[in-house]
Amino acid sequence: MKDLLRMAVVLGVICVVAALALSQVYKVTKEPIAQAKEAEAKEAAAAVLSAVVGDGVEMVKRENVAGKDAVYVAQAGDAAKGFAFKVDTNSGYSGKIVGMIGLDADGNILGFKVVEHAETPGLGANIAVNEPWQKQLIAKDGQPRNLDNTDWRVKKDGGEIDALTGATISPRAICGAIKAGLEWFRDNRVELTGNAAPVEAVEPTPDPDAPIVPTPDATLEEGGIVDKNLPAAKPLPTTTKTPLPIQGKDLTE
Amino acid sequence: MGYAAEFSKGIIKENPVFKLVLGMCPTLAVTTSAENGIGMGLAAMFVLVCSNAIVSLIRNIVPGKVRIPVFIVVIASFVTIVDLTMNAFFHPLHKALGLFIPLIVVNCIILGRAEAFANRNPVLASIVDGLGMGIGFTLALFILGSVRELLGNGTILGVNILGAALSAAGMTFSPVIVMILPPGAFIALGLILGVINRMRRAEA
Numbered sequence: 218m219k220d221l222l223r224m225a226v227v228l229g230v231i232c233v234v235a236a237l238a239l240s241q242v243y244k245v246t247k248e249p250i251a252q253a254k255e256a257e258a259k260e261a262a263a264a265v266l267s268a269v270v271g272d273g274v275e276m277v278k279r280e281n282v283a284g285k286d287a288v289y290v291a292q293a294g295d296a297a298k299g300f301a302f303k304v305d306t307n308s309g310y311s312g313k314i315v316g317m318i319g320l321d322a323d324g325n326i327l328g329f330k331v332v333e334h335a336e337t338p339g340l341g342a343n344i345a346v347n348e349p350w351q352k353q354l355i356a357k358d359g360q361p362r363n364l365d366n367t368d369w370r371v372k373k374d375g376g377e378i379d380a381l382t383g384a385t386i387s388p389r390a391i392c393g394a395i396k397a398g399l400e401w402f403r404d405n406r407v408e409l410t411g412n413a414a415p416v417e418a419v420e421p422t423p424d425p426d427a428p429i430v431p432t433p434d435a436t437l438e439e440g441g442i443v444d445k446n447l448p449a450a451k452p453l454p455t456t457t458k459t460p461l462p463i464q465g466k467d468l469t470e
Numbered sequence: 471m472g473y474a475a476e477f478s479k480g481i482i483k484e485n486p487v488f489k490l491v492l493g494m495c496p497t498l499a500v501t502t503s504a505e506n507g508i509g510m511g512l513a514a515m516f517v518l519v520c521s522n523a524i525v526s527l528i529r530n531i532v533p534g535k536v537r538i539p540v541f542i543v544v545i546a547s548f549v550t551i552v553d554l555t556m557n558a559f560f561h562p563l564h565k566a567l568g569l570f571i572p573l574i575v576v577n578c579i580i581l582g583r584a585e586a587f588a589n590r591n592p593v594l595a596s597i598v599d600g601l602g603m604g605i606g607f608t609l610a611l612f613i614l615g616s617v618r619e620l621l622g623n624g625t626i627l628g629v630n631i632l633g634a635a636l637s638a639a640g641m642t643f644s645p646v647i648v649m650i651l652p653p654g655a656f657i658a659l660g661l662i663l664g665v666i667n668r669m670r671r672a673e674a
Contacts, residue, residue, distance in 0.1 A: 224536045231528075231540050235547040242551050246558035253561040340502065340650060383647050 257332065258317070262289035262301035265319030265328030269298040283405040290409075297410055299327055304398035309334065309390040310341045316391065318398045322410050325361035329354050329395060334387075341387035350381055350388075354395065364403055369396035473598050480602030486579045487610035487659075488666050493579040497611060498655035500570060504627045507615030508608060510570040515604025517552060517574050518583060521545045522600035525588040541584045549575050579607060617658045622649035 291299040312335035331345040370376025588596040624633035633643040
């Protein structure tokens with residue numbers, strides 16, 4: 218009986234001490250961890266927007282935008298040159314994958330970076346280190362990818378993104394995350410960019426070829442023209458080119 | 471046994487992986503490259519030294535019957551403290567090793583040394599034992615990781631060795647991908663253990 222009591226007391230005391238120590242460590246490290254994460258997010262945002270960041274461009278953090286905790290905006294005067302925000306997915310091989318995606322005001326991808334993941338080192342983890350693979354996520358034939366010009370699935374599933382050696386699940390998860398991010402941007406573009414994108418204006422022009430040609434680079438260069446060109450140029454591809462079957466197929470996977 | 475012997479026994483004579491065959495979960499899982507092996511080894515060594523020290527300190531207070539739960543509480547707390555502290559103050563290091571830290575909890579080398587050594591020896595000897603075992607573990611993981619990385623990717627620590635050598639000889643290198651995949655861990659470990667046992671027998 219005395220033994221039993223002693224055992225219970227010793228084990229209890231050690232557990233209490235351990236709990237106290239842990240709570241203290243948690244309290245002390247909470248703030249620095251949050252700061253480090255914040256700094257890391259900022260750095261990642263700057264990295265994925267490096268194409269538009271430069272003189273006269275300021276990184277502005279907007280909080281709580283349409284369900285996202287934070288959106289980093291590369292602001293040049295009044296014009297928003299780029300947007301960076303986090304996308305995440307639970308369909309990786311192990312745990313959550315968080316990425317930072319950078320888009321220009323038209324929804325073209327400027328950069329993508331894996332911020333957090335727990336994929337298998339040497340296989341799935343290559344999503345975060347394999348540069349050639351990461352590059353094909355951003356551009357295709359020298360053109361930036363976006364929601365309309367890319368079938369966001371791995372080749373094995375009939376899409377156009379290469380998988381990695383020995384790892385298909387992680388790239389598949391990344392494709393899904395990027396696609397979700399692009400769709401989120403499309404759905405909330407008005408709120409983000411501040412310019413109206415009249416959806417009605419789209420319907421009268423059914424010609425799919427005309428709008429795609431002028432969009433890519435010329436309009437991006439000059440901040441001033443963007444406002445006028447965007448509403449006409451951007452929504453067109455979205456409605457004319459987005460093949461509905463893609464969305465349907467993706468849901469089944 | 472002197473401190474020097476306590477230290478060196480963990481590296482060769484009682485190497486935790488090659489001789490004691492302990493801690494197989496992290497050993498097989500993370501050694502897809504030499505770098506991962508070193509990372510896991512160092513993180514485990516740190517926790518091993520700290521937990522050995524604490525277990526040795528409280529060894530006379532803890533009744534024998536509850537020692538295992540006590541060790542587990544100590545080790546789990548330590549791993550969490552290391553995880554949080556590293557995340558807060560050594561963030562880049564945590565990014566590199568972060569994957570491996572939670573795995574240390576299930577590494578039975580730590581519990582094994584707490585039970586077999588720290589529970590019966592004074593603090594300083596326990597720390598030395600933890601250091602030696604940690605280095606032995608790191609070395610074993612590095613060797614295993616190197617073999618797998620070399621065959622599966624042609625590199626060691628990211629330096630292209632096999633590919634360059636073969637192309638110099640006019641051949642092309644095609645990686646043996648199975649060596650990076652889970653079965654490769656068993657194949658490589660089995661072969662290494664075989665070689666080491668053979669060498670031991672020759673010595674004796």
